[in-house]
Amino acid sequence: xxxxAYVDWADVLxxxxxxxxxxxxxxxxxxxxxQDWLRPEAILRRARRYCPSLGLVTVYRTLELLExxxxxxxxxxxxxxxxxxxxGGRHGHYLVCRECQQVIEFADCRLDPxxxxxxxxxxxxxxxxxxxxxxxxxxxxGRSSGKTGIRTRRRRGVA
Numbered sequence: 001x002x003x004x005a006y007v008d009w010a011d012v013l014x015x016x017x018x019x020x021x022x023x024x025x026x027x028x029x030x031x032x033x034x035q036d037w038l039r040p041e042a043i044l045r046r047a048r049r050y051c052p053s054l055g056l057v058t059v060y061r062t063l064e065l066l067e068x069x070x071x072x073x074x075x076x077x078x079x080x081x082x083x084x085x086x087x088g089g090r091h092g093h094y095l096v097c098r099e100c101q102q103v104i105e106f107a108d109c110r111l112d113p114x115x116x117x118x119x120x121x122x123x124x125x126x127x128x129x130x131x132x133x134x135x136x137x138x139x140x141x142g143r144s145s146g147k148t149g150i151r152t153r154r155r156r157g158v159a
Contacts, residue, residue: 009071016069026051027062036101037075037083075103076132093131099140 009028013020026047030038038046044059063084066072072084075096085094085103095104111129119126135141 009066012069012071013065018065022051023047023054023058024062024065026054027059028066031066031072031084031086034086035103037085037096037103039081039083043084073130076130094133095137096132096134097137097140098134099136099143102137104137 009032010020010025013024013028018024026049027043029050030043030046033046040056040059040063043063044054044056047054047059063072067074067084071087073087073094074082075085075094076082085105087105093106093109095106096102109131111131115126115129118124
């Protein structure tokens with residue numbers, strides 16, 4: 001049984017006049033089940049359990065649609081590649097564990113005063129912002145206690 005995030009996405013697609021196709025359902029279901037961010041290729045592999053005929057182009061189109069509606073957000077990586085993680089359908093930011101790739105969304109955004117100050121100082125018309133905090137989750141931090149320094153990043157989000 002899909003979780004409530006999947007059901008909400010299905011309802012959102014219907015409310016905005018989009019057809020709830022089997023491929024879209026499969027992509028939304030995979031995202032709702034994920035606790036970490038996923039690259040589109042990983043979404044494709046997982047979603048084919050629900051829709052064997054799903055293609056990568058459809059995954060990208062569905063991600064673009066869900067991102068436009070505010071239900072997924074890109075997770076940026078130092079290598080330039082990105083993945084996607086679900087959102088609560090509101091403005092928010094992510095904590096990303098660099099070890100296990102867990103993603104936690106948080107909505108506590110007190111950047112508006114700073115953004116307004118930067119806009120006034122530079123004349124730049126700011127339309128949006130992205131904040132992604134990267135570090136170790138409590139579980140991974142506990143496993144690495146006693147070690148110092150920053151560890152080499154592993155490429156994740158692909159399984």
